[in-house]
Amino acid sequence: MEFLKILLELFSNIKRRFKSVGRPHFQIDEDTELHLLEEQHAEELFALTDQNRQYLREWLPWLDNNVSLDDTEDFVRDSLEQFRNNNGFQLGIWFQGSLAGVIGYHKIDWVxxxxxxxxxxxxxxxGKGLMTRACRTLINYAFNDLRLNRxxxxxxxxxGKSRAIPLRLGFKEEGLIRQSEWLYDHFVDHVVYGMLKNEWQGPDK
Ligand SMILES: CC(C)(COP(=O)(O)OP(=O)(O)OC[C@H]1O[C@@H](n2cnc3c(N)ncnc32)[C@H](O)[C@@H]1OP(=O)(O)O)[C@@H](O)C(=O)NCCC(=O)NCCS
Structure with missing residues (x-):
């Protein structure tokens, strides 16, 4: 019995490693798809970033370090390195053929x-539900394909708009981290939301 368990675990590890070699690509519906950000997307990604600079700057800390196409190319190269190292990946969200945004795993704690x-x-x-659906896809992938637990x-x-996403997906609010992030000229507190594999209701959640 123990031997069988070890064999199954080994098989699932091999399967996980094998899967990580394929380029992630998810068709969410006929208008919306997620795929790995690669060098050829850098120009479109920089244009989207630049057009949304002031709005994104309210909540994201990296806008002042991304001021040229070169910076976005560096980001894409680093993301591909992350993917090659089996440490998560960054996906573009395409809506009706246009790049709409980015979603990814920050890193994977395999232990x-x-x-x-x-x-x-x-x-x-x-306002279209794109990010809620993209998150649902990456949560399903994390639990079902990467065999993660949290x-x-x-x-x-x-x-508020960001907090609404984990709440909509049924995450539990787990706590507050004071002065968690430096945003240009001030600290902000973070709320932590968590979802466990045994709480997740599956693909149609
Ligand atoms: C955070 C962010 C991604 C949220 O965007 P969003 O459009 O509100 O999120 P979604 O794509 O999931 O869409 C949800 C909205 O679409 C509506 N909606 C329409 N169809 C929907 C569907 N099928 N499913 C879910 N929501 C749907 C929801 O009612 C909601 O609208 P509301 O806010 O008026 O209630 C966006 O505001 C953003 O990028 N902000 C700047 C960067 C940032 O803050 N990043 C997060 C850092 S932690």
């Missing part, structure tokens, strides 16, 4: 089988 998700949308792509989403306390 504790946990990850956290980060995301942003261009302002004009808000997914976390952290949001600034006053970022």
């Amino acid at each position: 504790n089988r946990a990850t956290s998700i980060g995301y942003w949308l261009g302002a004009s792509f808000q 997914v976390e989403i952290r949001c600034a306390v006053k970022n």
Whole structure:
């Protein structure tokens, strides 16, 4: 029995490693797809970032370090390195053929089988449920394909639109991290939301 368990675990590890080699690509519905951000997307990604600079700057800390196409190319290269290292990945969200935003796993803690998700949308792509659906997809992938046990989403306390996403998906509010992030000229507190594999209701949640 013990031997069978070890064999099954070994098989699932091999399957997980094998899967990580394939480029992640998810068709969410006929208008919306997620796929790995690669070098050829850098120009479109920089344009989206630049058009949304002021709006994104309210909640994301990296806008002042991303001021040229070169910076976005560096981001894409780093993301691909992250993917090659089996440490998560960054996906573009395409809506009706246009790049609408980014979602990804910050990193994967394989020892504790946990990850956290980060995301942003261009302002004009808000209000359609795109990010809630993209998160649902990455949560399903984390639990079902990567065999993780815990997914976390952290949001600034006053970022109501971001907080609404884990709440909509049934995450538990687990606590508050004081002065968790430096945003250009001030600290913000973060709320931690968590979802465990045994709480997740599956693909149609
Ligand atoms: C956080 C952010 C991604 C939220 O965007 P969003 O559009 O509110 O989120 P969703 O794409 O999930 O859409 C939800 C909205 O679409 C509506 N909606 C329409 N169809 C929907 C559907 N099928 N499913 C869910 N929501 C739907 C919801 O009612 C909600 O609208 P409301 O806020 O008026 O109630 C966006 O505001 C953003 O990128 N902000 C700047 C960066 C940022 O804060 N990143 C997060 C850091 S932690």
